[in-house]
Amino acid sequence: MAKKKARRQPAAAPEAAPDAAQLTAQDHKTLDALREMADGVVDAAGRSRPPHLDIPSRSLSNVRYNKAKRFIEMGRGTNRRELFNLSQAKSYMQTMLVGSGCKQLIQQGKTTSIRGLYYLLKHTIEGTREETFDDQADCDPIIEDVEVTLNALREELHVYASNRGSMVGNVVVNDSGDEIDCSRMGSGGYTIPSIVEPEVIRFVKVEADFVLHVEKDTVWRRFNEDKFWRKHNCILTHGQGQPPRGVRRMLHRLHHEHHLPVYCLLDNDPWGYYIYSVIKQGSINLAYESRRMAIPGARYLGLRSKDFERCSLSPSVTIKLNDNDIKRIKQIRNYPWFENKPAWKKELELMLRNGFKLEVEALISKDISYVTEQYVPARLQDEDFLD
Amino acid sequence: MSTAKSAQSGNGNGQQTPASKNGSADSAAEGQAAQVAGEAGGRRATAQSMAAKQRDISVSEFFAKNRHLLGFDNPRKALLTTVKEAVDNSLDACEEAGLVPEIWVHIEQTRPNRFKVGVQDNGPGIMKKQIPLIFGKLLYGSKFHRLRMSRGQQGIGISAAGMYGMLTTGKPVKIISKVSPRRPAHYYEIQIDTKKNVPEILNGRGDGVDIPPGEEGRKYIAEHEIEWVAEIIAPDGASSEVKSGTRVTIELEARFQRGRGSVDEYLEQTAIANPHVTLHYLDPEGNERTFHRSTTTLPPEPKEIKPHPYGIELGQLVTMLKDAKGETLTQFLTTSFSRVSPSVARNICETAKLSSRAAARRIGREEADKLFHAIQETRILAPATDCITPIGEELLLKGLHHVVPGEFYCAATRPPAVYRGNPFLIEVALAYGGASSAQRVSLDVLKQLLHESDARTLRQFLLNTFDGVGSDGAERIMKEAQIGTRQSPAKLKPSEVQRLLTAMRNVNLSEGQSMQVLRYANRVPLQFKQRDCAITESVINTNWRPYGLSQSRGSLPSGPVSVMVHIASVWVPFTSESKEAIASYPEIQKELRLGLQTVGRKLGMYLRRRNKVKQEGERRNIFLRYLGEVAGAVSQLNGASREELYQQLLEVAKRKTAQADVKLDDRGRPIGEEDEEDFGGNVLIVPPADPGPLPNAAGPQRPAGERTATTQSTQRQLF
Ligand SMILES: Nc1ncnc2c1ncn2[C@@H]1O[C@H](COP(=O)(O)OP(=O)(O)O)[C@@H](O)[C@H]1O
Numbered sequence A: 001m002a003k004k005k006a007r008r009q010p011a012a013a014p015e016a017a018p019d020a021a022q023l024t025a026q027d028h029k030t031l032d033a034l035r036e037m038a039d040g041v042v043d044a045a046g047r048s049r050p051p052h053l054d055i056p057s058r059s060l061s062n063v064r065y066n067k068a069k070r071f072i073e074m075g076r077g078t079n080r081r082e083l084f085n086l087s088q089a090k091s092y093m094q095t096m097l098v099g100s101g102c103k104q105l106i107q108q109g110k111t112t113s114i115r116g117l118y119y120l121l122k123h124t125i126e127g128t129r130e131e132t133f134d135d136q137a138d139c140d141p142i143i144e145d146v147e148v149t150l151n152a153l154r155e156e157l158h159v160y161a162s163n164r165g166s167m168v169g170n171v172v173v174n175d176s177g178d179e180i181d182c183s184r185m186g187s188g189g190y191t192i193p194s195i196v197e198p199e200v201i202r203f204v205k206v207e208a209d210f211v212l213h214v215e216k217d218t219v220w221r222r223f224n225e226d227k228f229w230r231k232h233n234c235i236l237t238h239g240q241g242q243p244p245r246g247v248r249r250m251l252h253r254l255h256h257e258h259h260l261p262v263y264c265l266l267d268n269d270p271w272g273y274y275i276y277s278v279i280k281q282g283s284i285n286l287a288y289e290s291r292r293m294a295i296p297g298a299r300y301l302g303l304r305s306k307d308f309e310r311c312s313l314s315p316s317v318t319i320k321l322n323d324n325d326i327k328r329i330k331q332i333r334n335y336p337w338f339e340n341k342p343a344w345k346k347e348l349e350l351m352l353r354n355g356f357k358l359e360v361e362a363l364i365s366k367d368i369s370y371v372t373e374q375y376v377p378a379r380l381q382d383e384d385f386l387d
Numbered sequence B: 001m002s003t004a005k006s007a008q009s010g011n012g013n014g015q016q017t018p019a020s021k022n023g024s025a026d027s028a029a030e031g032q033a034a035q036v037a038g039e040a041g042g043r044r045a046t047a048q049s050m051a052a053k054q055r056d057i058s059v060s061e062f063f064a065k066n067r068h069l070l071g072f073d074n075p076r077k078a079l080l081t082t083v084k085e086a087v088d089n090s091l092d093a094c095e096e097a098g099l100v101p102e103i104w105v106h107i108e109q110t111r112p113n114r115f116k117v118g119v120q121d122n123g124p125g126i127m128k129k130q131i132p133l134i135f136g137k138l139l140y141g142s143k144f145h146r147l148r149m150s151r152g153q154q155g156i157g158i159s160a161a162g163m164y165g166m167l168t169t170g171k172p173v174k175i176i177s178k179v180s181p182r183r184p185a186h187y188y189e190i191q192i193d194t195k196k197n198v199p200e201i202l203n204g205r206g207d208g209v210d211i212p213p214g215e216e217g218r219k220y221i222a223e224h225e226i227e228w229v230a231e232i233i234a235p236d237g238a239s240s241e242v243k244s245g246t247r248v249t250i251e252l253e254a255r256f257q258r259g260r261g262s263v264d265e266y267l268e269q270t271a272i273a274n275p276h277v278t279l280h281y282l283d284p285e286g287n288e289r290t291f292h293r294s295t296t297t298l299p300p301e302p303k304e305i306k307p308h309p310y311g312i313e314l315g316q317l318v319t320m321l322k323d324a325k326g327e328t329l330t331q332f333l334t335t336s337f338s339r340v341s342p343s344v345a346r347n348i349c350e351t352a353k354l355s356s357r358a359a360a361r362r363i364g365r366e367e368a369d370k371l372f373h374a375i376q377e378t379r380i381l382a383p384a385t386d387c388i389t390p391i392g393e394e395l396l397l398k399g400l401h402h403v404v405p406g407e408f409y410c411a412a413t414r415p416p417a418v419y420r421g422n423p424f425l426i427e428v429a430l431a432y433g434g435a436s437s438a439q440r441v442s443l444d445v446l447k448q449l450l451h452e453s454d455a456r457t458l459r460q461f462l463l464n465t466f467d468g469v470g471s472d473g474a475e476r477i478m479k480e481a482q483i484g485t486r487q488s489p490a491k492l493k494p495s496e497v498q499r500l501l502t503a504m505r506n507v508n509l510s511e512g513q514s515m516q517v518l519r520y521a522n523r524v525p526l527q528f529k530q531r532d533c534a535i536t537e538s539v540i541n542t543n544w545r546p547y548g549l550s551q552s553r554g555s556l557p558s559g560p561v562s563v564m565v566h567i568a569s570v571w572v573p574f575t576s577e578s579k580e581a582i583a584s585y586p587e588i589q590k591e592l593r594l595g596l597q598t599v600g601r602k603l604g605m606y607l608r609r610r611n612k613v614k615q616e617g618e619r620r621n622i623f624l625r626y627l628g629e630v631a632g633a634v635s636q637l638n639g640a641s642r643e644e645l646y647q648q649l650l651e652v653a654k655r656k657t658a659q660a661d662v663k664l665d666d667r668g669r670p671i672g673e674e675d676e677e678d679f680g681g682n683v684l685i686v687p688p689a690d691p692g693p694l695p696n697a698a699g700p701q702r703p704a705g706e707r708t709a710t711t712q713s714t715q716r717q718l719f
């Protein structure tokens, strides 16, 4: 058995030299981390040992709610991923592939979407009819694995998610050198990019008083059309359901760097509660990003379970809770971050008792602009929020 | 001695037929003489009027009314019983005469619902004057009056089959028998006079015909269209003359059907348990199948024994005492029973408080009762068990291997044990796995087989051509292939043939298949009442899960597995006269359990080992598949040599999956590894590449005398 280690060549691989781009200090750091990961394999193989990777675990069991910081943090737990383990062999191989893909991007000074990376790495494994990745869903979690393993942020790997979510309001940003006035973005608004780090986005002028984040773009358009943000001097954002990292990071920066309160207008259903929870405490899957994304000070403005009576809505705009909803409500009730919040407990109880959920659009049954002209202003006026 | 014998007949063969009452012919005439005395008031009948109707019942009449007791319940079973009676007789005769049996079974359809069954052997033949009695009189035989391991018959035997044929078709039984190549053969056509239970000879002016030996006889046989196989053709093509033997031909109303409880099944199972027999079988569809013997050694001749005192019943004891001549009680006990020495006899008498010198004949009812209890209380040596001849593990393996396709076989013969004074012995053999030939066929061969097949329907084609395809399997194949059941095999379109082939490959034939249990008593297969049998009960009660089979509570385990269980005894305890199921005695259950566990453990060992090797092989493939990608990515990341890294990883992979390289020898031991848990003896492992028992193909390599099953209608060597 060969005891000799595979020869290692000097750090800058010659074949990458021709199109090597100007590398930043961060890029060098990331490349080092990637090389270290590969060295582990060579070392193990040289000692005829089966190679493995220890990947920080992104499961519920490895997150905890930090009461002081008031967000979800990732624990120290790791999962071992082994090449010579039947159920892990393929994902081990995929992890190495993603690593090599990121190295190519960094060296060429390019970035790509997670979909782009998927296509970059997808091919048929030699001598088989098996694909390296079957579909994008096969690839995404591996990218997240690499992020946590290397302790590198996604953008540091030169990968971004597709853009989702828009913003309007009294704020001017500089996006990669272009100055953008978000109060002059017409009906569509400024599309929040997936990377919102200071290297890409700088705030030039922030004159708004608060941020109103709504769940869906249909609702967001109502607010934009009614020029709500002008009347109330705020920034209006949406994240098309569960907000992507870019939107969360944008909210985070506005809140922490410019001290703007963040109010959320979401559907009155378990999914809405969950979105709120992600914005406020962070998600289990991306717990390692909580530090720069969670907004413990975010507030829940509506809709509330009591709105059916408070706004005298017609029963025909309610949606019956299904079994899944009920299960989710009970689950949420047990989240540690809802533990000491009697108001939330009451909210959840009431929803269960009601037996129905309400979408924000249900308010249209009162009047098309009821939500922008009465509902939200009244809540803001009364400071009637859930924490 | 004669006293002992008559007593044994009741116990020995368990052949309690109503006919035995009949033997002591009460005078029917007396009954008829007493005339009806006239009407008596409101009474419907008087003793006198009833007496008018009370008369002797002829055995034959009894039979005609009670066919079901003797295995002629329905046309399907009638065919089986007829074949079975004849074949069992042939086997018994050959073994008793010390001849290696060669048996021909021909079944031919003569018109709708009517079949002609001809069974011939190369046995000792039958003396001329005995022939009419054996085949034309019920209750005439040589095996009734003794206690000896033999293929206990259905009671009335071959003459009953002849009578059934006569009653349903009006045709006589035809017998040709020959005791020596130099002596004439005797040819008889016989009917039974059912009233008198006497034979009626129809040919040769009531005297039968003698066919001279040699050329002249051959001519006569040909001219008169008498059926007789004159030559034995060995597997190597050599032919020899049939020097002696018997052929009986019976035409009867019947139905031919394959599957459970069929003639096919009976012959196949008989071949398994009788590896010294060669069976030639020509079925009504014209398929010729030969089960070749795998040994020429006959089973040792079973010894006749006297009954053991523990096995006797009070009633029998009373009868025996009554039949005693002038003996003293001691003499009676020592001569009638086994294991009773004079001192044991004295002990019995003392316990019973009877004089050991009392005349046995004078012992009254009450004293007999005392004697009976004294016997139970006295310590008596267990009976000698050498009167039982097992098939033996080696022959069980051979027999099973050549009839049941599989990859793993094991067998266990338990030491003899005793229940109620009767020695018995349990043997268990097991066959596992083996892909059906349906799954190994190529497209070209399938096309050829379809083209050659004379089966009318596709279903029939699948069933007849391939082993391991049950009717359930055939259904599933046709459903998967989306071809109608009634399709003629020769008329399939090319696209349908392709679909059929794919379906044959894909349908998991062993899935949902439950263990096949083959039951035997004294080498005779038991085909009915499976559910009521102690053997089935023991198989179900055995927990097969630890041995690697799945099994739900209260049912047979599932998987491609067959178990054969043989009980050999001088007196097999059947649950009823029809002799189709074994009664549950604790001693028998215990032996069954131990036997089943022995083969189960070996199966478990084999399956564990096989799975391990298989899994390791699969594992290695998976690892190898990704190694190249990993080496490439790593080399991309840190510039290490891809090739070198790949080689190093390959070494690690090989070491991690070293199990897959282990080849198993034919006993399932990893070659080159000594200290592994051993199967012990009597295990046979057929490597998967082995195409199984093939005719001719193996030719010279096959050890002489091994059994092979050949099927002429299908050419299995093509696979
Ligand atoms: N094929 C045969 N060859 C020689 N003897 C035979 C053959 N068939 C029957 N016999 C003799 O005829 C007897 C009667 O047979 P059967 O009526 O079947 O009763 P059983 O077999 O119960 O004795 C047998 O005991 C045997 O001695």
Ligand SMILES: [Mg+2]
Pocket (backbone or CB within 6 Å): B085, B088, B089, B153, B157, B158
């Ligand atoms: Mg018989």
